[in-house]
Amino acid sequence: MPELPEVETIVRNLRAPCVGQRIERATVKWKRHVAMPGAAQFIRRIAGQTVLGITRRGKYLVFQLSEDVLLIHLKMSGDLTVVSAATPPDKHAHTVFHFGNGHELRFSDTRKFGRVYLARRADDVTGSLGPEPLDDSFTAQSLAYILQSRRRALKPLLLDQTVIAGVGNIYADESLHRARLHPLRLSHTLAAAEARALWRSLRYTLNQAIRNQGSSIDRVYRQGQHQYHFRAYDRAGQPCPACGAAIRRIVVGGRGTHYCPHCQRL
Ligand SMILES: [Zn+2]
Incomplete structure (x- = not known):
């Protein structure tokens, strides 16, 4: 399972291809990938939101969107890639975010333990986490x-x-x-x-x-x-x-x- 350094690396690499992109729509092929809210509401709410920034909290990726916060936990086998929509489909990409620029962020997850969340505030999902060990405040x-x-x-x-x-x-x-x-x-x-x-x-x-x-x-x-x-x-x-x-x-x-x-x- 990716830990803090791996998730931090993924976050840094996703910023260039994702920040500034508008999510035209999301496709959820396996509904249980969406932990919050229900899959239908998730799809409805995320459509049209723009990715303003990406950070990390613990092992979660935190996408600040124009209205909500999208959180992704990769768990055992989750993998995030940004590819052209023309790239042949990946049967393990259970959740896909389609950007306005013709690219898509694919959340591929062979073992299906990963989860996505759409919340008003990141704390709604990560509120129980302890301090960040690399924060200045962690003395x-x-x-x-x-x-x-x-x-x-x-x-x-x-x-x-x-x-x-x-x-x-x-x-x-x-x-x-x-x-x-x-x-x-x-x-x-x-x-x-x-x-x-x-x-x-x-x-x-x-x-x-x-x-x-x-x-x-x-x-x-x-x-x-x-x-x-x-x-x-x-x-x-x-x-x-x-x-x-x-x-x-x-x-x-x-x-x-x-x-x-x-x-x-x-
Ligand atoms: Zn020794």
Whole structure:
């Protein structure tokens, strides 16, 4: 699933072909792709709206339209492409936005977990999300407060979108490795220096990944280079870049979790 760096990269790449375009109409071939409002209302309301800008909130793409806000969550297999309307149809493009300039934004989604939303305000959909880890307002003190108040293991805490937005399995493992913190360490037991190290590593890891246009670990998202810089994620049995010990894989809360047993002691 695309995480913050991948979604950020997609957003940046969609701005040029989408911003300023008028959505003449939308086609929804699989109604459940539309999470809000109903598909018929979605199609009726979006017609004629212009894309004013595109931003990201957590793992959501947020399209500011002239009247409403269009949000898209890619989930497991979602892919967004802008192509000429003459391009042969894609049978997995369940939702298509037809622009006035003869191009269309296709939301292709083989596994159908992705969702689109049309709301008055982005908060109607993203209101429960935690802070953006790369925002200036997300300080070392804000993370320290979260860690102290939550008494949970670090890995599931970082994955909880209501605690911090945008971090998924890859960047949780990578950030914990860089901060030398065990994924099962309980959040409220971190000393101030450890909380600060986690804050620094989270932001460093996410920024580096954005610079590398995210990570390509599946067949859908192909533009990233960050997979060549993994320290722990998906490297079970391979040497830790810091100490040479073999990276270990465990399962935490149902998620494969990679860490160095030497650098990240419990
Ligand atoms: Zn190590």
